[in-house]
Amino acid sequence: MRSKRVWARLLGLKRAVVEDVFVGDQGEVVVAARPNWRERDRCGICRRRSPGFDLGEGRRRWRALDLGTTFAYVEAEAPRVRCRRHGVVVCAVPWARHGSRFTRAFEDQVAWLAVNCSKTAVAALVRIAWRTVGGICERVAAEAGREVDLLAGLRRIGIDEISHRKGQRYPTVVVCHDTGRLVWAAAGRDRATVEAFLDALGEERCKRLELVSCDMAAWIAGPIGERCPQAELCLDPFHVVQLATDALDEVRREVWNEARRQGQTALAAELKGARFALWKNPEHLTARQRAKLSDIERTNRRLYRAYLLKEQQRQIYRLPAKSAVALLERWLQWARRCRLPSFVKLAKTITQQRAGILAAITHGLSNARVEAINTQIRLIARRAFGFHSANALIALAMLSLADLCPSLPH
Ligand SMILES: [Zn+2]
Numbered sequence: 001m002r003s004k005r006v007w008a009r010l011l012g013l014k015r016a017v018v019e020d021v022f023v024g025d026q027g028e029v030v031v032a033a034r035p036n037w038r039e040r041d042r043c044g045i046c047r048r049r050s051p052g053f054d055l056g057e058g059r060r061r062w063r064a065l066d067l068g069t070t071f072a073y074v075e076a077e078a079p080r081v082r083c084r085r086h087g088v089v090v091c092a093v094p095w096a097r098h099g100s101r102f103t104r105a106f107e108d109q110v111a112w113l114a115v116n117c118s119k120t121a122v123a124a125l126v127r128i129a130w131r132t133v134g135g136i137c138e139r140v141a142a143e144a145g146r147e148v149d150l151l152a153g154l155r156r157i158g159i160d161e162i163s164h165r166k167g168q169r170y171p172t173v174v175v176c177h178d179t180g181r182l183v184w185a186a187a188g189r190d191r192a193t194v195e196a197f198l199d200a201l202g203e204e205r206c207k208r209l210e211l212v213s214c215d216m217a218a219w220i221a222g223p224i225g226e227r228c229p230q231a232e233l234c235l236d237p238f239h240v241v242q243l244a245t246d247a248l249d250e251v252r253r254e255v256w257n258e259a260r261r262q263g264q265t266a267l268a269a270e271l272k273g274a275r276f277a278l279w280k281n282p283e284h285l286t287a288r289q290r291a292k293l294s295d296i297e298r299t300n301r302r303l304y305r306a307y308l309l310k311e312q313q314r315q316i317y318r319l320p321a322k323s324a325v326a327l328l329e330r331w332l333q334w335a336r337r338c339r340l341p342s343f344v345k346l347a348k349t350i351t352q353q354r355a356g357i358l359a360a361i362t363h364g365l366s367n368a369r370v371e372a373i374n375t376q377i378r379l380i381a382r383r384a385f386g387f388h389s390a391n392a393l394i395a396l397a398m399l400s401l402a403d404l405c406p407s408l409p410h
Pocket of ligand 1: 043044045046047048083084085086087089
């Protein structure tokens with residue numbers, strides 16, 4: 001009897017009775033167990049006690065945390081019950097989540113590792129495929145998500161789609177500006193996705209949103225305007241600055257093409273090399289890039305003007321609100337008559353979207369937080385490569401950025 005209690009302890013088995021321990025064909029340690037009487041005959045989904053149905057498919061094994069260097073399993077019968085709500089369902093077991101081939105402790109540890117370690121480290125340490133890690137993340141995140149209400153008390157949120165790599169679809173995410181936490185994510189980038197979020201939030205809480213930051217996409221602004229009319233839309237500074245960077249790049253390409261057409265190969269090569277100097281924020285430039293920039297200032301006035309336009313626009317977001325508003329007006333005047341088509345066009349767009357841009361400035365919406373979350377999600381998306389579904393990526397993101405990650409089983 002004593003040794004059975006030791007085995008239960010070793011595998012972290014609670015509310016269960018150990019029946020036997022043996023070494024399997026592959027040298028693995030197998031602990032045969034059954035749920036204690038309180039845990040018997042419960043529906044695997046809702047855990048309601050239900051009448052027995054049949055013996056199911058016989059004995060099953062759940063992989064447990066390794067014992068030293070040895071694989072360990074819990075083995076038990078997996079009878080079925082007939083639940084009033086869920087029909088015929090395999091019984092719940094106290095040591096594992098429904099539908100899993102792993103114990104709860106094992107899954108918690110894998111989820112923790114997936115959040116904190118590299119992909120190869122996780123797969124090598126726990127000896128399971130990366131795909132399987134994705135499935136575990138889904139189960140752990142789903143359970144944790146049912147236990148906390150991430151949408152409680154939301155006032156200021158940001159909605160964003162994570163940009164795509166070719167052939168990859170990243171999710172739409174909702175971030176709380178006050179806590180910097182990811183609170184919702186789903187696959188898709190359309191009106192229905194935003195509506196699904198608003199449905200989850202519920203009518204009452206939609207009315208309590210004060211501020212929603214997003215890019216200029218109509219599929220976000222549309223449903224927000226209809227269902228949260230009191231919420232002020234703020235245009236995410238990150239996206240506005242991105243537009244200016246795009247406009248600058250258009251000018252650079254024009255100038256470069258011109259130089260090539262006119263056979264000025266040296267100039268063309270120089271312009272091509274100047275790409276990063278133009279893109280980077282001036283405070284991060286290396287000495288060489290700074291030299292490159294002053295070359296451009298001397299040799300190419302149009303491109304340099306475009307560069308200044310981009311930099312001044314970025315400056316808007318670094319000033320106190322009042323001077324920022326004034327600078328925005330001055331910037332618009334300059335851009336409208338700068339004779340660079342891409343910036344004239346941008347000035348038009350910004351004039352149209354002025355309300356949202358000003359709202360972001362007056363509310364001092366820090367884009368640093370949203371950007372930080374975006375960067376992290378992109379990193380997670382890169383790591384999640386090899387997961388079988390977008391849901392697994394979302395689960396890993398929620399575990400990492402919504403504080404849903406379980407603590408280590410010990
Ligand atoms: Zn049930």
